[in-house]
Amino acid sequence: MNSVFVDAFRCEWLKRRRSLGAWLVAVGAFFTPAIITVVRLIRHATLPQLYADPLFWTLHWRNAWESMAIFFVPMAAILATSLVVQIEVRNNAWKQVHALPLHTATIFFAKFAVILLMLAQFFVLFVLGIYLSALLPALLVGGVAFPPAPPLRVFLADTALYYLDCLPIVAAQYLLSLRFNNFLVPIGIGFLAWIAALSALSWQYANLVPYAYTMLDFLKDNPDARRAVVSSGMHALAAAWSVLFVAAGYVGFATKAQKG
Amino acid sequence: MLCLETTDLCHRYSAGEAVLHDIALAVPHASIYGFLGPNGAGKTTTLRLLLGLIRKQRGTISIFGRHLDEHRVEILRQVGSLIETPSLYEHLTAAENLALLQRIHRVPAARIAEVLERVGLAATRDKRAGQFSLGMKQRLGIAAAMLHRPALLILDEPTNGLDPNGIIEMRDLLIALNREEGTTVLVSSHLLAEVERLVSHVGIVHRGRLLFQGTLDALRRESQSAAHVSLHTADDGHALRLLADAGVPARCGSAGLVLPAMPPPHIAAINRRLVEQGVEVYAIGAQGGDLESIFMNLIGSRAA
Structure with missing residues (x-):
């Protein structure tokens, strides 16, 4: 990797220190596992039966991902992306960034890479949170069997696909955040796009909606879900949308008449 | 060059x-x-x-x-630059703000302390830029601009x-x-x-x-040529006639009479003569010999 890009990336990574986006990643990732833990501690009478179930990890995993795939992952992608870009706008710093001896592509992709890494951090912390939310009730409530070792490989593969599924949202939000200085515009459009995707889940072409993939991915194994048939190429479509949005975002960024 | x-x-x-x-x-x-x-x-x-x-x-x-x-x-x-307000990340400290640039410019980390010292912010290196006064932000902006020499x-x-x-x-x-x-x-x-x-x-x-x-010297020379004496009296018409009799080329300006630049003793002599002839002198003095006046003159007349 180009050493200039590494320096630019390290510079961008430092900017997110103590920022709202960095806090969102940490707090957001542990929110659902914390709720699950609290609910289980409140309903501790049902725990022995739950923890004795041979499908404990499958149930626990799906339980944890339900709110994440439908709500928290799209929201985290929308908010984290907008917040990272907003660091430059709020501090009136784009003009300094563009006056640095860096190519436009380096500036664009270094920041995008930081957003991607933050999101990866979000997913890793969430998986860690899922694991802890399974262990803590067993440790704190007496008479509950300790869960067996989790099927890590399956979990990691699932997580990687969810990560891929949310990339179109990240790329689209990056494009919007770079285009509009007003923080509310990308957040508002992102929120509306998420509602539209939610409404489109039962549409036969739902797999063409860029904000719908994490939801479709979660619902694909749920026979009761109100959703249309999902094509097997869903992840490829997510990747294609991501590439398209990143390319459009870069063209818009590079050809801006006024930089900062 | x-x-x-x-x-x-x-x-x-x-x-x-x-x-x-x-x-x-x-x-x-x-x-x-x-x-x-x-x-x-x-x-x-x-x-x-x-x-x-x-x-x-x-x-x-x-x-x-x-x-x-x-x-x-x-x-x-x-090139180092500071355009309008300084671009500072307010959630980061002064030293962190410079560390961002230090990585891009690849200068030794010790340079951060050096420039902070130079702009008088050494004691506040670990204070967040958001807590800085406008003057301190401006200094930090200068430090950022000169970080990479x-x-x-x-x-x-x-x-x-x-x-x-x-x-x-x-x-x-x-x-x-x-x-x-x-x-x-x-x-x-x-x-x-x-x-x-x-x-x-x-x-x-x-x-x-x-x-x-x-x-700047060329501008100063230009300013000398634009210097004049302004005179404001109770009866400018009478004063103009007396000055003409004395061989002083004067003309009417927007705020009184305008005379060519002259040494202070000559100004005093003109004042004395006018007073002796019964003209009340309200104000008399050298004008336009400073750079500010030539600046104002330039932007006021040439652009019109």
């Missing part, structure tokens, strides 16, 4: 009136160039064009003898928000950088008096046109 040169630089914001007309800057190497003009004259637009922050529409920009269009990144390696510093009104003491310190700092490290400084201001004791060269811009460019 020129450090920075522009030719026919023009700019127009979308569908609006042109804000720059054929700006031809010539900033000599190792000079301190004062880029002067009232608010809205086109100073910031010009400086933004020089840094590539605005897409150039017409003209050429050459820095260190190379065209900005083709060698932007190489040129910017040797640039050969050219482009500063847009760097004394904004500084108290009188801070303005003097800033001036001394820029002079020291220029003398000790040979840094070329291009500094904009809307007050000539503020940069008069700092700059070696001056460019005066008004309504997007460069009205004067040259050394």
Whole structure:
């Protein structure tokens, strides 16, 4: 990797220190596992039966991902992306960034890479949170069997696909955040796009909606879900949308008449 | 030898009136160039064009003898800048703000402490920039601009928000950088008096046109030629006749009579003669011999 890009990336990574986006990643990732833990501690009478179930990890995993795939992952992608870009706008710093001896592509992709890494951090912390939310009730409530070792490989593969599924949202939000200085515009459009995707889940072409993939991915194994048939190429479509949005975002960024 | 040169630089914001007309800057190497003009004259637009922050529409920009269009990144390696308000990340400390740039410019980490010391912020290196006063932010902005020992510093009104003491310190700092490290400084201001004791060269811009460019001495010579004596009396007509009788070429101005520049004893003699002849003199004195007056004269008359 180009050493200039590494320096630019390290510079961008430092900017997110103590920022709202960095806090969102940490707090957001542990929110659902914390709720699950609290609910289980409140309903501790049902725990022995739950923890004795041979499908404990499958149930626990799906339980944890339900709110994440439908709500928290799209929201985290929308908010984290907008917040990272907003660091430059709020501090009136784009003009300094563009006056640095860096190519436009380096500036664009270094920041995008930081957003991607933050999101990866979000997913890793969430998986860690899922694991802890399974262990803590067993440790704190007496008479509950300790869960067996989790099927890590399956979990990691699932997580990687969810990560891929949310990339179109990240790329689209990056494009919007770079285009509009007003923080509310990308957040508002992102929120509306998420509602539209939610409404489109039962549409036969739902797999063409860029904000719908994490939801479709979660619902694909749920026979009761109100959703249309999902094509097997869903992840490829997510990747294609991501590439398209990143390319459009870069063209818009590079050809801006006024930089900062 | 020129450090920075522009030719026919023009700019127009979308569908609006042109804000720059054929700006031809010539900033000599190792000079301190004062880029002067009232608010809205086109100073910031010009400086933004020089840094590539605005897409150039017409003209050429050459820095260190190379065209900005083709060698932007190489040129910017040797340029430090502060455009309008300082770009500081308020959630980061002063040292962290500089650490961001230190990585990009690849200068030793020790340089951070060095520049903070130089701008008088060594004691606040771990304080968040958001808690800084406007003057402290301005100093930190200067520290960021000089972190990598640039050969050219482009500063847009760097004394904004500084108290009188801070303005003097800033001036001394820029002079020291220029003398000790040979840094070329291009500094904009809307007050000539503020940069008069700092700059070696001056460019005066008004309504997007460069009205004067040259050394400060050349501007001073021009100011001498524009000097005059103004006279305000109770009866200007009578005074005009008495002055004509005495062989003093006077004319009526917008606020009294205008006489050619003359030494103070001559002014005193004219005053005495008028009073002796019964003319009440309300005010008499030398005008327009200072740089500020020539600056005001330039932007007031040539641009009209």
